[in-house]
Amino acid sequence: MTQKRLPILALALFISAASCSSGGGSSHEPTEEVVADAPAEVTADLPDDPAIDLSADLPPDGSAEASVDTSADTLADGTSEGDDDALADVPADVPAEVAYPDLNGCAKATAQDDTGQASVTITFGVGGYTFSPACLVVSAGTKLVFEGTFSFHPLVGGSDGVPDAASPFEPMTASGTSAEFTVTEPGAYGFYCQIHVGLGMMGAVYVE
Numbered sequence: 001m002t003q004k005r006l007p008i009l010a011l012a013l014f015i016s017a018a019s020c021s022s023g024g025g026s027s028h029e030p031t032e033e034v035v036a037d038a039p040a041e042v043t044a045d046l047p048d049d050p051a052i053d054l055s056a057d058l059p060p061d062g063s064a065e066a067s068v069d070t071s072a073d074t075l076a077d078g079t080s081e082g083d084d085d086a087l088a089d090v091p092a093d094v095p096a097e098v099a100y101p102d103l104n105g106c107a108k109a110t111a112q113d114d115t116g117q118a119s120v121t122i123t124f125g126v127g128g129y130t131f132s133p134a135c136l137v138v139s140a141g142t143k144l145v146f147e148g149t150f151s152f153h154p155l156v157g158g159s160d161g162v163p164d165a166a167s168p169f170e171p172m173t174a175s176g177t178s179a180e181f182t183v184t185e186p187g188a189y190g191f192y193c194q195i196h197v198g199l200g201m202m203g204a205v206y207v208e
Helices: 004-025 032-037 083-088
Strands: 117-122 135-138 140-147 155-159 177-185 188-191 200-205
Touching: 083 200
Parallel strands: 117 140, 135 200
Antiparallel strands: 140 177, 155 188, 188 200
């Protein structure tokens, strides 16, 4: 009977010993192997302030460095490189608009139309202090022939008694009875009698 209880008693003692070794406390201290696997300093690479400074790479004005510079293709004159094609379509020989002001009592709208004529004759001093025709429109390249006595009626290029050095009728013609002038440039050109301009002896030719 005693021999049968011995194994049971030994089992009870083993269980009691195991309970004492594990029941002394609710927490277990980590083994040295577990501690050895942990990193020495997890926060070693973090800044003092754990918050991430997202503005560290931004310029002083707060704009992002990645913003696209859309003005890179803008030329010095303010046009973009793409404008070259549009400018290339504009003809280079487009003439500037010609002004036809009123001169010496003449207006282009009411002047005698002699366009298309190779030559036009203007007479003066016949029956009065006038040119005939006094106001006319001609084409570029037309030859104008003035006929009269220039010693009595000196011909001057200009308007209202003021000479114009750029006039095709300059310099003044003060002798002879006939003078020819070929007008080649579009514009308005006045002429008058130096002596009788105050009496209205003047006119203008409009060249197209």
